[in-house]
Amino acid sequence: MRSRGRVLGWVMIKDLAILRRSPLLVGILVLYPVALALIIGLALGAPTPRARVAVYTGVPAGHGRVQLGGTAIDIGAYTRELSGSITPVRVPSVAAATADVRNGVTEAAIIVPADIVAQVESLVRNGVGTPTVRLILDNANPIERDLVSAQIQTRIDQVQAAIAKALLATALTDLHTVVAGGQLSFAGANVDLLGLSRARRIVAGAIPQLSRTALGGRLGPPLRRVVSFADIAIEGLSFASPVLGQLQNPLTVARTSLTAVRTPTAAYAVAIAVTVSELFLAMLLAASLLALERSEQVYARLVRGPAGPVLLLVAKLLLAAAAAAAVTFVMSAVVSVFVPLSWGRVELWVLVLLVAGLAFAALGVALGAVAREVAAASLLAILVGLPVAFLALIPPSAISTGLGNAVAVISFLFPFKAALGATAAALTGGGSGLALTLVHLLGLALAFGGLARVALRRFAAAA
Amino acid sequence: MPVITAIDLVYDYGARRAVDGVSLALERGELVALIGPNGAGKTTLLSMLAGVLAPTTGAAVTHGRVGWVPQIGAVYSRLSVAENLRFFARLEAVPDAEAAVAAMIEQMELGERRAEPVGRLSGGNRQRVNVGIGLLGAPAALLLDEPTAALDPLQRERLWGFIHRFVATGTAVLFSTHDMEEAGQRPDRVLEMVDGRLV
Ligand SMILES: Nc1ncnc2c1ncn2[C@@H]1O[C@H](COP(=O)(O)OP(=O)(O)OP(=O)(O)O)[C@@H](O)[C@H]1O
Ligand SMILES: [Mg+2]
Numbered sequence: 001m002r003s004r005g006r007v008l009g010w011v012m013i014k015d016l017a018i019l020r021r022s023p024l025l026v027g028i029l030v031l032y033p034v035a036l037a038l039i040i041g042l043a044l045g046a047p048t049p050r051a052r053v054a055v056y057t058g059v060p061a062g063h064g065r066v067q068l069g070g071t072a073i074d075i076g077a078y079t080r081e082l083s084g085s086i087t088p089v090r091v092p093s094v095a096a097a098t099a100d101v102r103n104g105v106t107e108a109a110i111i112v113p114a115d116i117v118a119q120v121e122s123l124v125r126n127g128v129g130t131p132t133v134r135l136i137l138d139n140a141n142p143i144e145r146d147l148v149s150a151q152i153q154t155r156i157d158q159v160q161a162a163i164a165k166a167l168l169a170t171a172l173t174d175l176h177t178v179v180a181g182g183q184l185s186f187a188g189a190n191v192d193l194l195g196l197s198r199a200r201r202i203v204a205g206a207i208p209q210l211s212r213t214a215l216g217g218r219l220g221p222p223l224r225r226v227v228s229f230a231d232i233a234i235e236g237l238s239f240a241s242p243v244l245g246q247l248q249n250p251l252t253v254a255r256t257s258l259t260a261v262r263t264p265t266a267a268y269a270v271a272i273a274v275t276v277s278e279l280f281l282a283m284l285l286a287a288s289l290l291a292l293e294r295s296e297q298v299y300a301r302l303v304r305g306p307a308g309p310v311l312l313l314v315a316k317l318l319l320a321a322a323a324a325a326a327v328t329f330v331m332s333a334v335v336s337v338f339v340p341l342s343w344g345r346v347e348l349w350v351l352v353l354l355v356a357g358l359a360f361a362a363l364g365v366a367l368g369a370v371a372r373e374v375a376a377a378s379l380l381a382i383l384v385g386l387p388v389a390f391l392a393l394i395p396p397s398a399i400s401t402g403l404g405n406a407v408a409v410i411s412f413l414f415p416f417k418a419a420l421g422a423t424a425a426a427l428t429g430g431g432s433g434l435a436l437t438l439v440h441l442l443g444l445a446l447a448f449g450g451l452a453r454v455a456l457r458r459f460a461a462a463a
Numbered sequence: 464m465p466v467i468t469a470i471d472l473v474y475d476y477g478a479r480r481a482v483d484g485v486s487l488a489l490e491r492g493e494l495v496a497l498i499g500p501n502g503a504g505k506t507t508l509l510s511m512l513a514g515v516l517a518p519t520t521g522a523a524v525t526h527g528r529v530g531w532v533p534q535i536g537a538v539y540s541r542l543s544v545a546e547n548l549r550f551f552a553r554l555e556a557v558p559d560a561e562a563a564v565a566a567m568i569e570q571m572e573l574g575e576r577r578a579e580p581v582g583r584l585s586g587g588n589r590q591r592v593n594v595g596i597g598l599l600g601a602p603a604a605l606l607l608d609e610p611t612a613a614l615d616p617l618q619r620e621r622l623w624g625f626i627h628r629f630v631a632t633g634t635a636v637l638f639s640t641h642d643m644e645e646a647g648q649r650p651d652r653v654l655e656m657v658d659g660r661l662v
Binding site for chain 2: 003006007010011014017018021022296297298300301302303304305306307
C-alpha cells in the first residue's frame, strides 16, 4: 500500500516535471481561465448598481405628520428617505411588492403600512405602539440579500436616529416649559403652564402672609394653582418618560424572506465561468497526460512495472483534478474582487472544486485512453467538452419537452450540470442538496474512471 | 535454472495468430539472437516474455528481474537523461536509485548529456537511454527489440560494446533483429522465427 502510494507520487512528480517543460501547454492552460476570469470580471465589475427595491407606502401623501406638542414630525418624509441608497420602484400594493421580489424584478421590497402614523403617535403619547416597516428579501441569492438588507438597515438606522432626535427635542421643550412655564399645547387645548420656577415664586411670596395671618380664604387660590400645576407636571413627565424610553428604536423592521424564481445573475455567471474553466482544464490535462504516456511509447514500460493501469489513471485523475481546482480557486478569488462570493464557505469551494475536478478529469482520462497522441486527446476533450457544457446551459424553457428530457438525461450523465450547480451553491452560499450533488459527481468520476480502464484494456493493450 | 522459460506461447490479435506455439529457455550470461522477417512475431513474443502482453495460451516463467527495451524509444522526450533514468529507477524500486542512475550514465557515456532533454539527443544516444532504462537494477535477463535498427554502423558498434559488457557480467540477453549482419554480434545461439513459429 505504502509503495503504491510512493509510485503514485513519482508518477505525479514526473508529470509535473513534464508540464514544467511544456510552457506552451501550461501557458494556455493557465491563461485561458485567467482570461475568462478577467472577461467575466470586467463584464460584471462595473460599480455595483443600487439595488432595485419595490416601495409601497400605505400612508397617503400629506398624511404623514405626527403632531408632538409644539413640533410636527413628518413620518412620510422619513419613510421616503428609506429609499436613499437604493433604486426605489413605486408599486401600488403590498401584493405587487411581493410579486416583484418573487419574480426577480426587484431585489427586495419595503412596505410602509398605513397605520404607521397612528402607531408613532400612540408611541409618543402613551408609550405603547410599534410603528413597523416591513422588509421583504430574496432568499435565492443570500449574498445580495445580505447586501440589500444591510443597505436598508443603514437607512433605517439613520431614519431612527432622526426621529429619535426630533422626539427628544420635543420632549425637552415640554420639560423646559414644565420648569419655566409658558404655553403648552396639550390634549388639543392650549394651556398656560405656570412652570416650576414661577410656582416656587408664588409659594415663596405666600409664606410671609401665611406666617402673619391665620388660615383663611385668601390662601385658597394660590394653593389651588400649585396643586393643579403639580397635576399637570406629573402628567407631563409621565408622557415624557415612556417616550424617552422608546427613543432609541422608534421603528420596528419586520423582515420576511422569500425565494425568487430567478437565479442571481452575477454570482451565477461566475459559477459558469469557473465551471467551464475547470471542465476544460481538468479534461485537457487528464486526457493529454494519459495520451502522452502512449505517444511517448512509455505506457507498456510503465504498466509492466509497479505502476499498473489503474494506478496510472489515478495519478492522472488526481493531478488534473488538483491542478484544475487550484487554478479555478485562484480564478474565483480574483473574480470575488468584482462579485461578492461567500468567502465564509471557502472550505466548501475547495471541496466542490476538487470533486468537480475529479469528475471532469475522469471524463478526460476516458477520452485520453482512446487517443494515441496528445493533440488527438486534446481535440477529443474539446469536442466532447463543448457540447456537454453547452447542453447543460440550455434553459429548459428554450426547447420542447421531449428534447428537454433528452438534454436532461445527457446533462445527468455528464458532470457539467451537477458541477455547475454545486459550484454556484458553494460560491453563493445557497443550495440545499449539495451533498447529493457531490455524491452524483463522485459517482460520475467512478463511472468515467471505469470506462477509461476498459478503454485502456481495449486500445492500449499492445501499445 | 533458466532465467526465462517459455512454454508453448500463443498470441492472437483477434483472428490473427502472431505467435504460434513458441517454447524456449534463456540461460544466465547467454546472448541469443531472435531473427526473422517483418511480421514474423518477434515483437509479440518479446512482449509476452516481458509480461507486457498476456499470452492467449501457454506461459512464460521468469526468475529474477527482466529488463525490457521496446522497439521504439520508450522515454520521455521532455525529461532529461538523468530524470528519465531516475524515474524508472524509483518506479522499479532499484535500491539506491541515485547511485544506480549515476553508474548507468557513466556506463552509457552520457555524462555530458545528463541534464539534456532526451528529445534533443541523437537517435543513437536516445537508444542508449532506452537500453539503459532496461538495464536499471541489474536485471537477470534483458529483452531487446531491434536495438540497433535505427543506428548508423558507428553507433551500432558503441551500443553493442555496451551490451557485451553486461553479458560478460552474467546478464542473459535476448535480442530480435531481421538483419543477418546484426546476428554477426557473436551470439551464443540464433533462434529463427517465421510466421509465429521458431524454425
Ligand atoms: N496491435 C496489433 N493488432 C493486430 N495485429 C497486430 C498487432 N501488432 C502486430 N500485429 C500483427 O502480428 C504479426 C506479428 O507482428 P510483430 O510486430 O510481432 O512482428 P515482428 O516480427 O516484430 O515484425 P517487425 O520486424 O516488423 O517488427 C504481424 O502480422 C502484425 O501485423
Ligand atoms: Mg517488431
